[in-house]
Amino acid sequence: MIVIAGTGAGGGILARELALNGFEVTILEKGPYIKSKDAFNYYDKYSEDVDLLTTTCIGGATIVSMSNMVRALDEELLDYDVDLSEAYEYVEKLINVHQLDDSHIGKGTQAFLDAGRELGLETLKMPKAIREEDCIQCGKCAFGCPADAKWSGKDFIDEAVEAGATLICESEVTEVLEENGRVCGIKYVKDNVEEILEADKVVLSAGAIGSTLILRNSGISEAGREIFFDPFVSVGGYLKDINFNTEVQMGGLVVGENFVLSPHFSSFIRANIPDDNVTDADILSIMVKTPDECKGYVDDDGDVVKINTITDIRYLAEGTATAGFILERAGVDPKTIGSTVYRGAHPGGTAKIGEIVDSNLETEIKNLFVCDASVLPISPGKPPILTILALSKRLADYLKKE
Numbered sequence: 001m002i003v004i005a006g007t008g009a010g011g012g013i014l015a016r017e018l019a020l021n022g023f024e025v026t027i028l029e030k031g032p033y034i035k036s037k038d039a040f041n042y043y044d045k046y047s048e049d050v051d052l053l054t055t056t057c058i059g060g061a062t063i064v065s066m067s068n069m070v071r072a073l074d075e076e077l078l079d080y081d082v083d084l085s086e087a088y089e090y091v092e093k094l095i096n097v098h099q100l101d102d103s104h105i106g107k108g109t110q111a112f113l114d115a116g117r118e119l120g121l122e123t124l125k126m127p128k129a130i131r132e133e134d135c136i137q138c139g140k141c142a143f144g145c146p147a148d149a150k151w152s153g154k155d156f157i158d159e160a161v162e163a164g165a166t167l168i169c170e171s172e173v174t175e176v177l178e179e180n181g182r183v184c185g186i187k188y189v190k191d192n193v194e195e196i197l198e199a200d201k202v203v204l205s206a207g208a209i210g211s212t213l214i215l216r217n218s219g220i221s222e223a224g225r226e227i228f229f230d231p232f233v234s235v236g237g238y239l240k241d242i243n244f245n246t247e248v249q250m251g252g253l254v255v256g257e258n259f260v261l262s263p264h265f266s267s268f269i270r271a272n273i274p275d276d277n278v279t280d281a282d283i284l285s286i287m288v289k290t291p292d293e294c295k296g297y298v299d300d301d302g303d304v305v306k307i308n309t310i311t312d313i314r315y316l317a318e319g320t321a322t323a324g325f326i327l328e329r330a331g332v333d334p335k336t337i338g339s340t341v342y343r344g345a346h347p348g349g350t351a352k353i354g355e356i357v358d359s360n361l362e363t364e365i366k367n368l369f370v371c372d373a374s375v376l377p378i379s380p381g382k383p384p385i386l387t388i389l390a391l392s393k394r395l396a397d398y399l400k401k402e
């Protein structure tokens with residue numbers, strides 16, 4: 001039997017592919033099984049000191065994602081003997097990645113796209129896995145989805161269960177058991193009771209922090225000694241009646257050398273504007289996201305300590321300056337432009353390929369694999385779901401052949 005811990009970007013597709021191919025699969029998920037529209041209740045913070053977001057529930061962080069789907073690190077991964085080209089094609093077709101339809105590009109997003117193009121920046125509509133026919137354009141992508149119009153890892157788990165996989169929610173995997181250097185089972189806690197499940201193979205897809213803690217408890221103590229988190233801020237200001245807050249979020253993309261920019265509403269921006277009459281409908285804001293160096297670590301309680309290097313700050317400053325030019329060109333009053341705090345939403349790099357796992361994502365313990373953002377060797381500085389899905393599809397193919 002194959003046990004998969006976690007149902008997010010890494011775990012969902014793996015469970016689907018293996019279950020549909022007749023493997024006996026058990027999926028253990030720490031959080032509950034919920035409806036997408038309720039996902040905002042399951043946001044979790046990794047640490048009090050670092051503003052790093054995730055959700056602990058079925059689908060993991062994919063359920064609150066904006067469904068942005070871009071290829072990342074394809075060239076870099078070739079240096080680690082990982083060629084994702086076929087897997088990318090398969091996954092893009094499976095979840096129907098496409099540039100957001102014009103019917104779903106609102107006024108604020110269009111202003112962003114026009115300004116980016118006028119400034120000569122590489123500007124495009126965001127590739128997404130959204131079902132436009134279901135999308136009610138409410139701007140609540142990061143809450144989950146009131147209309148269930150986005151792909152999430154939950155969709156794949158549902159398919160896996162339909163194909164015969166067993167799903168056990170509200171079960172926290174704590175340790176992988178081994179005998180003579182080979183996996184023989186897994187320990188997890190459900191309803192405060194410790195349980196043991198026998199397994200031939202275990203795949204940890206519990207996210208960069210979750211998988212780190214399990215690896216350490218299982219004797220792989222080097223996990224989580226480094227971490228990236230793709231830092232971001234949202235900067236924005238006053239643009240009367242733009243109504244951007246109810247548009248599909250992150251519908252556009254500007255690709256810079258050291259950053260990406262995307263229109264993203266943040267209610268925090270309003271607090272920076274010294275005019276009580278300004279409402280959420282009068283804000284246009286842009287997310288600035290950059291790659292970061294792998295400086296920082298996960299401590300033994302799962303808290304994240306992150307160090308920002310000079311290069312990290314330079315990239316963020318370059319991106320923020322460019323976002324300012326776009327906002328001004330789009331009509332935002334430059335005197336009102338402010339920023340959110342510095343945050344992260346893509347933790348990874350805690351069990352890197354080439355260090356903790358090999359190019360087949362296997363650890364030093366035979367038949368123990370890691371497949372989630374942990375294995376990414378460097379920060380993508382871009383939405384990582386598509387890359388994780390492709391890595392997972394590649395692992396499914398490897399396990400099928402084995």
Ligand SMILES: Cc1cc2nc3c(=O)[nH]c(=O)nc-3n(C[C@H](O)[C@H](O)[C@H](O)COP(=O)(O)OP(=O)(O)OC[C@H]3O[C@@H](n4cnc5c(N)ncnc54)[C@H](O)[C@@H]3O)c2cc1C
Pocket residue numbers: 005006007008009010011028029030031053054055056057058059060061062064065066067068069070142171172173174205206207208210211214345346347371372373374382383384385386388
């Ligand atoms: C608000 C927000 C928006 C985002 N938007 C995008 C986007 O548009 N595009 C994009 O590419 N990326 C986006 N991301 C990032 C993306 O969602 C994550 O990078 C990605 O989901 C990470 O995949 P993963 O498999 O590593 O972890 P996750 O998807 O988080 O999955 C980990 C799973 O493991 C479970 N788990 C944790 N510990 C245990 C344990 N001990 N035992 C059992 N289960 C456990 C968790 O509950 C979770 O279900 C966004 C993130 C956030 C927070």
